[in-house]
Amino acid sequence: MAILNVQGVCKDFGGLRALNQVNLKVQQGTVHAIIGPNGAGKSTLLNCFVGRITPDTGSVTFDGKSLLGIQPHEINQAGVARVFQTPEIFADLSLVENVKIPAFAKRDGSFRMDLWSRVGTHGEITDHAEAVLEDVGLADKLHMHAGSLSRGDKRRLELAMCLVQDPKLLLLDEPTAGMSRADTNATIDLLQRIGERGITKIVIEHDMTVVFTLAHTISVLAQGTVIAEGEPEAIKGNPKVQEAYLGGAHL
Amino acid sequence: MTIFDKNVNRRRLLQGGVAVTAGLAAPNFFIKGAWAEEFRNNPGSAKSVKFGFNVPQTGAYADEGADELRAYQLAVKHINGEGDGGLLKTMTPLSLKGNGILGKKLEYVTGDTQTKSDAARASAKRMIEKDGVIMFSGGSSSGVAVAVQSLAQEMGVIFMCGLTHSNDTTGKDKKRYGFRHFFNAYMSGAALGPVLKENMGTDRRAYHLTADYTWGWTQEESIKNTTEALGWTTVKAVRTPLGAGDFSQYITPVLNSGADVLILNHYGKDMVNSLTQAVQFGLRDKMVNGKKFEIIVPLYSRLMAQGAGENVKGILGTTNWHWSLRDAGSQTFVKSFGQEYGFPPSQAAHTCYVQALLYANACEQAGTFYPPEVIKTLEGFEFDGMGNGKTLYRAEDHQCFKDVLVVRGKENPTNQFDLLEVVKEVPRADVTYDAKIFGGELGPYKVPL
Amino acid sequence: MDAVILQALNGLDKGGAYALIALGLTLIFGTLGVVNFAHGALFMLGAFCAVTMQKLLTLSRQIEDTSVTFFKAYKEVPYLKIWFGDTGLLLIDYSVPLAVLLTIPVMLLIGLIMERGLIQYFYKRSHAEQILVTFGLAIVVQEIIKAVFGANPIPTPAPNVVAGSADIGTWLGLGPTLVYPWWRLIYLAFSAAIIAGVFAFLRFTTFGMVVRAGMQDRETVGLLGIDVQRRFTIVFGLAAVVAGLAGMMYTPILPPDYHMGMEFLVLSFVVVVVGGMGSLEGAVLAGFLLGILQSFASMNEVKSIIPGIDQIIVYLVAVVVLQVRPRGLLGRRGVMEG
């Protein structure tokens, strides 16, 4: 069953066509990678899923509901979480607070005026947040300033912030960009481990090792259009992909 | 029906508060016996009494405030018998002996009104609550005077107004504990009337630019009443925002309005700017309706004359007092002030000096600092020898009635202080009015502590 | 008709002053990324350059006025008159325009000192902290001026030649009823010239090109091996000169006092924001727009419909513009929104 269904999405930026009739179906419980050369429209497409950009035409339905024209926070409340290309975290807060905040959003909805209870008294939130931080390997840094983390740790923290919400769909925008080999491997491990929870994931990635290790399905985007889609092995051998992607070089 | 019991003894409550602190109070921060007697800040057997001088030290009127403070310091000297004695030599009737007040040495504290009601009241409260002043005085705007005057009534400490020109101060907002020596907008109008008739005739068309707040409105009203009584027409009265800076957008409509007189109901910086700009627009050299266009500034001050420079030349207005007056009182005051500071006093300095002296003299005459007695002594007090001729502190509204000066910006000044020339000293009788016309109530003599 | 033309001129005149201050503010903000709340103080310092020039030229031999005995009163005869006669008096008469000689070097120096001595340490600090430290500086500067020159406005008239009014009605063929003061026309021309000068400088000189590129993308320009920093320091100096000249030329219209900078500061910030943070064209456009609207809102015909509109027009326009155009008239996304 497709949890995310993208039909005929187009988007122009001042006469420049960024997305052209994109169709995409993401199956429940799978890892779906979107690859393509720079400027192919990958991030624009992702932005259409979270309400940052509204497509000019086409439809995006998630879990049977349209995602178009609704606010980012409503999309999140519907079960879509996102990891950004450059980690977006609450730099002035501690790690555990960073994770508690999405946990509160999940539990209390998009607005609740609870200005009397102490954060610390919400035991289940605290437990959950700490457990997730442990999962991503940040258990020893619970009370550190998030802003002082390394880039890799920030990414892990952001992942924890998404995981704590137990989303139905997780969007990962280049989760290993700028990471060392060792960090990349650790991230792959982590993503594989959380894969066991059955969260559907969309991954945008340049690192083909990551893509071919994780993905069940791959869509290739070039010049705003999906030029190929299929299982990793099929994509690897697709000459159209090689042509578009690397100018004919072998993957 | 009264829901709340008003008969709670306020004094006892206050004493309770003081008791907490009095034990720890450092010297001169608390007059300990302050509330022990029957009126606030009773000096009792202390060797000295304190006045509070509350003047603008920051903001647009800081220079005027500085001049007021100089006058007060001089007054303190003279009351204490130091210096040349100043107006103690010319004032009649005089009770002061040049040994302080009722044998107590006079001291003073200062404060900054910032020309804001809140700041002025805060500063006055500090003087009353912390420094224990027996009287306070000063200020350079009517808003402040009215706000502070009502505080004086609440606290039961006499306030001698500084520079305030609004009719309200001794009209609808008059207070038993507030006294004004300075003249007001009504008197400006009454004094200007005959001079305007003489100089400009009875067939004139006037255009008012008025600062858009209470003082501006009362002055506009008073001048309008006077000029319309002369037979003038009022073409238009336009309100301008306080501190507009550039008044050009208000001045250009005057040019072709058919008016031949512009009346600027502005004060301070607004006055300097609007006059400068009006002259720049050629209004002073214009001919309209076959007559020379005239500008009138109903209230003049040295501050304004200096700020507007050449532009005041030939422009009519009124002042409370001017240093070039030749009577003995004025001469004596100019002499002591000039010798002390090296330049002549402004009208603000004069009124403040006189106010300090009048209060001190009333205490001496009453033989007590007890405010109701001092107030009764000042009410209806008639004196002379302090400039402006014979002067009456009218009992009904605490307004001084005395000669008012109509002045003109001097065409050929002989020295750097010679900015205004006196055109006419309008006698007291011509500017006196019925106290009832402005309404208001003075309130009680005795104020619960 | 006359009334409309006159009000338009009034508005352009006021707008010129707003635009000049806003232009400098935007230059500083665009290049250095600093919000300079002391910019009003620079305007005021420029005005006091004119005052200083006047005081220097009128340094006088003081002849005691013996008719006054209680204090020392003088008849002041300027040395320039003693030395050069009428030529000297002419020099004094021209003290405001002559003050250019003082204003440009002094303001440039003040600008450079300010940037090197204080502002450069605030590039990396938050905008709130930049606002606060420059605000503190503005208070200190104006209090120093108050201590030296007093709180009272100081008259600084324009030269006699241009003291009168120009007969623009005749020029335009509208009859002799339409006159406008020369000095205000000069101010208008002057502000237009300075604005044009600044734009030409940025467009046609290499220095200006580098600065403009730096305003777009500072890091890339830095990578080209160009010392952007030094140029930006000079830009700060230039912005100070522009503000100073605006203040100096304004003195015959508004006798300067120590507080005038603060009064212009709030308005010029409204102008900058309405124009759009970081947009030079926006600053100029909004300056003139607000000036003109302010003039027309003061017309009796308008005031009789909406009482008090002239009191609030500038702020009302700001609110409306920001509702319709979230980043001001010509602002860019993401600038000063955090």
Add this chain to the structure above:
Amino acid sequence: MSAATIDSPGNQKAVAPSANDGGSSRADHIKFLIFALAVLTMPIWLSPIGAAYPDLVQKFAIFGILAIGFNILFGLTGYLSFGHAAFLGVGSYAAVWSFKLLTMNIVPAILFGVLAGGVFALLIGYVSLRRTGIYFSILTLAFAQMSYNLAYSVLTPITNGETGLQLALHDPRILDGPAGAGLPSTNLFGMLTVGYTGFYVCAVMLILAYYLAMRIRRSPFGMALRAIKSNQNRMNYTGFNTRPYTLAAFVISGMYAGLAGSLMAVVDPLAGAERMQWTASGEVVLMTILGGSGTLLGPVLGAGIIKYFENIFSAFNDQVLGRIFDFLPEGLQEAAVVLFSPFVGEGWHLTLGVVFMLIVIFLPGGVMEGVARIKARFDRSRSDTAR
């Protein structure tokens, strides 16, 4: 895991001071008690520096409340309002009108003041919060300036313009019945609230205001506000609708200002338009930054320092200076007076500006950062000697 674990002191050490996520309930309450005690005893411990007279301690408490409220918006949520004084003014007007029309009892006056501040903030906040950063600041400034300009001029029938709204003998006061001679005094069910009693009313309100701010800070709501300050974009993608949060913070902060405004009227039944001017708003910003924005206590300290300057430093004249430097030999005494006089009396603005610059340059965290640094140094030297 329970809250106690997070709040254990061992964990706290790892946190930089501003990332103060925990703060145990007990530690908070001890601090609160100390604060309450210090506030209530102000008339005693402030008297050696001459600041214990009723009007000034009242002002300390009132502006403390204002600054605490402002800090909820600025320190917690990160929105810099340049128009906060408008709510103070509105609160004052509402309270004085309550005194004029209803009763001299302060309870309705305070309620109306808070309500007026809140409603006004809701209106202005709804429009202004559609923008962020400096665009927000200018919108708040514009609204406040409009309020001030109108209150000073065309709204004079409501505000009494320049002179300020005052009590009059013939006010209806429908709940009080006819007045006796002279103006009635504000009271709390018969107990007059002037002088030190007035101060204790303000002090109790300050303590309550502080307590509420403390609760807000530690609550999920407060954490959300801090998160909005830190990264509003992330907040949106985390499932929070930030608009109601910022608006709630704005309204709460406006209600604090309304409370402060009504208390100004309680201790001194007068409301002037200058209270709404942008310089008054600027003063609140200065107070908060001076003391330390984002901290609980800082804004209160900042308010105290500025009010002390305004009232005490401005009153120093050469006479007073001479007395202070009495201990010096004659020549030196005069030199000291000459040296210091530009900075006091009419020069108190200069001192304020200089102090302010120094604080922003060297202690961006305000006085509270200074205290923290001294404490850190002290702790270090203590542990050094222990070794």
